[in-house]
Amino acid sequence: MPECKEERIRREAERKRRVVGAAMGREAADLVLKNASYVNVFTGEVLTADIAVAEGLIAGVGSYFGREERDCTGKLVLPGFLDAHIHLESSLVAPAEFTRAVLPHGTTTVVTDPHEIANVLGADGIAYMLQATEGLPVDVRFMLPSCVPATPLDESGAALERGDLDGFYSHPRVQGLAEMMNFVGVLAGDESVLEKLAAADLADRRIDGHAPDLAGSGLNAYIAAGVRSDHECHDLKDAIAKLERGQYIMIREGTAARNLEALVPLLNEKYGSRCLLCTDDKHPGDLLETGHIDAIIKRAIGLGADPIAAVKAATLNAAQYFGLHDRGAVAPGYLADLVVIDGFQSFRVEAVYKQGALAAEHGAAKPFPAPAVEPRLTERAHHTFQVRTLTAKDFQSSGPLGVVGMVDGEITTLDAGRAEAADAAQDILRAAVVERHKGTGHIGLGFLRGYGLQSGAVAASISHDSHNIIVVGASEEDCAAAVNRVVELNGGIVVWNGGRPAAEVSLAIGGIMSDEPLETVNEKLEAAKAAAYALGVNQGIDPFMTLSFMALPVIPTLRITTQGVFDVGSQSYV
């Protein structure tokens, strides 16, 4: 039962009474970081004081005593970091596992767009993620997926109309509408698109953008429609044009896309206050090896950014943009989300406090309970495959089909001509996308060149943005077997060879996230990659990530969909 308003007010007032008492020194603080040098995001200085914490809030900076004290002499204390835009699903693990991974890196708030799971489960996917993040020691905030399905060609698990989204704006952790990728729709004045923007505006929520290289009058129109940020800038000119027109610039440095080096000159006095940091996508290995926002700040400093401008981008600026007035600074009344590091250059996170509680130390998160998700949603999330058992016949074609030509290190493709049959020796592989959400039986067939597989097949239920099953194989038999195994797992990545799985990663939550620990998922994923490379996959290609983009019918040149090979340039099936 929701707590009544009067009760909430009384409880909040009582909390304030305790904070005031600690600030006044009338009673001991819950925690004091003694003699801390801290970044003052309001003045751009490093100041030194005791930081007193009570009731999860910073009570004061000055001279304090507390029931618990931590000597911070020689350390630097920063406000907890915010990731301004991420798809949590990209970590391939459940949100609690993601939290365990990023907390030790100083992340205390992330703003996620549950675009991936929404493509599988629709509004239930949003609800699932909201429940799966409730009460975590990283505060997970949501932007509502604006473009599900991503294109009219997509056979996704659900379509999210405005009416499906509007109810979520009253949720206390929903901050707005996520990246409006359909900038073509905005510029054309598409009614349903503009109504989604209008609903976010009228709920006084932010609207995130996604409009690489949009400029001139188109950029004016896109921003005038209410889109207030962009995370797709890959050069300074693009970023400054957007920033000048009032957009906040999210400097993205994730697993798939890395724009920090190009955009780091923004982190200065002129532009810095309009910049945020984000990762967009973080894959398991990258999370474990590189870290999270801490690594971006450290790298920015290494690239010559003003350290305080970089910290502000990860803290106060992001809080301001999202209207999170309670965080982003080391100051009285702010959430005691605090990161203790050894210094700007080495930037080693030694301890992380979330609302005043020690949440991570020396690289390890303190244990916390995983949130309970209601049985109906758990059940729904774990049964998302409507695919009958397939046979080689389902993957056979007669007559020429398009060949999608992969390019090393890129997700763009070439038109590699037409083929009639797979021929691994010639690097012509059978490729298909199997619709898996609605039991339509749709299987789009084609061929892939450049992948390099010599035998067997690779299949995965991560394929952007609809997350149907994409498969590539040396033979139709292998394709069928690999897909059948993915379905058997209720989702995952399968490297199939010699009549059995050579390696596999189970992704049973919506077919895109695992129920297992991050380290386990990463080990299995690395083993699967090794198995794929052992079968001949081209070293210039990530066997699963690059493959997952082959189904995305918005990036040139050819793509493979549930309806067959699609030419993005001519917007027609080949």
Added chain:
Amino acid sequence: MPECKEERIRREAERKRRVVGAAMGREAADLVLKNASYVNVFTGEVLTADIAVAEGLIAGVGSYFGREERDCTGKLVLPGFLDAHIHLESSLVAPAEFTRAVLPHGTTTVVTDPHEIANVLGADGIAYMLQATEGLPVDVRFMLPSCVPATPLDESGAALERGDLDGFYSHPRVQGLAEMMNFVGVLAGDESVLEKLAAADLADRRIDGHAPDLAGSGLNAYIAAGVRSDHECHDLKDAIAKLERGQYIMIREGTAARNLEALVPLLNEKYGSRCLLCTDDKHPGDLLETGHIDAIIKRAIGLGADPIAAVKAATLNAAQYFGLHDRGAVAPGYLADLVVIDGFQSFRVEAVYKQGALAAEHGAAKPFPAPAVEPRLTERAHHTFQVRTLTAKDFQSSGPLGVVGMVDGEITTLDAGRAEAADAAQDILRAAVVERHKGTGHIGLGFLRGYGLQSGAVAASISHDSHNIIVVGASEEDCAAAVNRVVELNGGIVVWNGGRPAAEVSLAIGGIMSDEPLETVNEKLEAAKAAAYALGVNQGIDPFMTLSFMALPVIPTLRITTQGVFDVGSQSYV
């Protein structure tokens, strides 16, 4: 009947469609400011472009055509100015009249605290002001009065408890809780005070502060309780201590208090983004002669401030603080609240646009209708006096009473001893405060020295903060007559001499604002001042404004209240 949500969304989407069309150049803009040099508050630069306006919003900056065009070659275009804190009642005119006065100065938004009328009418006073400002071409936003009555000693017209305020947070023009003057209550952990703060926090609204010279742990506690701004700073040290702890600093430059010169060094790169501008009080003559926010910006520039930092304080910063995401910048999607000036040095406002409509030009506001206030509230606001006809006897005392000693140019007072009778020749005047709200018949008696009146009496229904009738006179007869005349007028300022009014200003709205035009009120006020000075009032004293503070029992040393002369130092009646 309130428009249903779906209808609002459709209408807003349709508006966006038109704005997008204009931004794309598909259709003519409603208005284009051609070749305008404009202040870009995001980059701190002056850029030059056409500014296109559609549906009251800025559609784009670039190269545009419009149904109406204004050549802005050689001009500077700025975002419309915000006054971050004012008591509109201090202008002595109705809000529509205030609007007519400030629009030509570039003000397009003011944030008012209806503290004065709330002391007379309670929640009805807030409701009256909300209705009297609805749809005005200056967007009037509200902070809810936090301290009515101002002190436990005050006999105000109403007391505003938290329950009286909470309902107003759902009003679309209420931004938060106004200046929490009761910092003593905050620091003591007073439950009712903290609950007011908690209610504002839980409504996601801002809380303004008022805590001159509060420092150290007290300042920590006050800010930790949730108070996010201060407009009482009169020196840099105080301002920086507050700014460092996260408060926005409202640099105040009004009629009564002027802190710009002391605080102008804040308007730089280090502190500028955390500064706003406000007036607090603006009296009729000052409004007409000096102007409004434009005059503060101009003076700041004259005092050496970075012009763009000064403009940002009056625009983007204020909008950010109050969560007014739709204004404060010349950028696509922002309200077309635009000010055309001739240049930073001369800073002459040539034209003002409110949501794209020409609202003022060359010093004159375009006509607009005054908002309709419901009859019940109009009636209530115009009948606020519960005072029987008084006689000399009501002002007679026996035995010694305290003498409040006025000080030239100050609102502090001295303890000027005791007296038994008025003696104008010795500058000992009869003084009294007559309770006027509830018919209690309370009349607090005392004496005043330093005012200088030689004959007659001066009475006024403006006296801080309860706005009872304060009167000072050479005789008890004159006092009675002057007060009776104030009551007859349903409020006002009366200079009484020789058995008749020598001059008077009617203030029939709550006894504190006039129904007449600003110019008329000012003329009458100036005439009344002249009459008062002609009767001997000390030239170092404003005959009405200074008098109005003699009833405020929070400033040392002696004050006169409805219960008699009060010693602020010892907190007792003398």
